[in-house]
Amino acid sequence: MASRIQRPRKRQMLSLTVQGSEQPSPHFMTVTLGGEDVQHLERAGFDQAGRLFFADPDDATEVFLPTSERWILQLTLQGGKQRPRVRTYSIRRFRPEASAFDIEISLHAADSPNSAGPGTRWARAAEPGTRVAFLDEGHSYTPTPGAAWQLLVGDESALPAILAILEQSAANLPAEVFLEVPSSDDIRSDITAPPGSNVHWLPRTDVGAKPGALALDAVKQVRLPDGHFYAWTAGESSMATGIRRHLVRERYVPKSDISFRGYFSYGRASL
Numbered sequence: 001m002a003s004r005i006q007r008p009r010k011r012q013m014l015s016l017t018v019q020g021s022e023q024p025s026p027h028f029m030t031v032t033l034g035g036e037d038v039q040h041l042e043r044a045g046f047d048q049a050g051r052l053f054f055a056d057p058d059d060a061t062e063v064f065l066p067t068s069e070r071w072i073l074q075l076t077l078q079g080g081k082q083r084p085r086v087r088t089y090s091i092r093r094f095r096p097e098a099s100a101f102d103i104e105i106s107l108h109a110a111d112s113p114n115s116a117g118p119g120t121r122w123a124r125a126a127e128p129g130t131r132v133a134f135l136d137e138g139h140s141y142t143p144t145p146g147a148a149w150q151l152l153v154g155d156e157s158a159l160p161a162i163l164a165i166l167e168q169s170a171a172n173l174p175a176e177v178f179l180e181v182p183s184s185d186d187i188r189s190d191i192t193a194p195p196g197s198n199v200h201w202l203p204r205t206d207v208g209a210k211p212g213a214l215a216l217d218a219v220k221q222v223r224l225p226d227g228h229f230y231a232w233t234a235g236e237s238s239m240a241t242g243i244r245r246h247l248v249r250e251r252y253v254p255k256s257d258i259s260f261r262g263y264f265s266y267g268r269a270s271l
């Protein structure tokens, strides 16, 4: 479920290694991926994301990492045990001087790490030298020309994309941001954003709450600034569709001014 995904003009499967990792807050892990192949990654879009192919850290079997954009075909030809895990992550930050870029993975199931999905377990275990493959999947952030401001709404899975968008946005496009995070310890203080932007942090207090519910509720309640705006929302699927439905039905925002994308479905593992 998504709108307006801009596919890359050209792309190739990148063979990369983990260069390092650090944990900026309890529920996030930043992982730096690098290697010569980064030169083949074309920068396009502030919320650019790609598929990460990796070995399950809890399985010692050597996996086959795809080498071609036709990865589905390549993986079909492998035995089940040799197939890597695949998850999608946003490019948080490019590091051209080091032929590298960062992704930032939200660590769900923090209280019971063994029950977390493979992406989360991989992020916790990633060590320098770990091999991965990465394939650009494009972006969806396409601000409407003439918009006076932008509305950005997401949960933790969209935090990397939202911070990247804020850093790169035009100075004359202030943002109203509603960003739900797992805890108050995940609130960032070092944010770069266009002048006049407001970041409304929404830390959850109930560990069992469905991600995105707070953000949806906050947007429904708030008085938004006047003027023509562009809206971008991503995160748990029912949050993203709920935000779009609310903007269209209750605030009469044209559908063409909204980009929305479900990043995951609560209770369902990604394929």
Ligand SMILES: Cc1cc2nc3c(=O)[nH]c(=O)nc-3n(C[C@H](O)[C@H](O)[C@H](O)COP(=O)(O)OP(=O)(O)OC[C@H]3O[C@@H](n4cnc5c(N)ncnc54)[C@H](O)[C@@H]3O)c2cc1C
Pocket (backbone or CB within 6 Å): 049, 087, 088, 089, 090, 091, 103, 104, 105, 106, 107, 108, 109, 116, 117, 118, 119, 120, 121, 156, 157, 158, 160, 161, 211, 262, 263, 264, 265, 266, 267, 268, 269, 270, 271
């Ligand atoms: C274009 C795009 C960009 C994305 N960018 C990022 C990014 O930069 N950082 C990031 O962390 N995620 C990002 N995601 C979301 C990420 O791909 C999914 O959250 C993915 O399911 C995580 O894989 P996993 O192996 O950890 O969990 P899975 O095995 O897929 O899921 C296991 C269980 O955990 C739940 N779950 C999955 N993700 C979360 C979560 N974030 N919070 C709470 N519960 C969850 C599932 O509903 C399921 O019940 C992006 C997705 C897309 C489509």
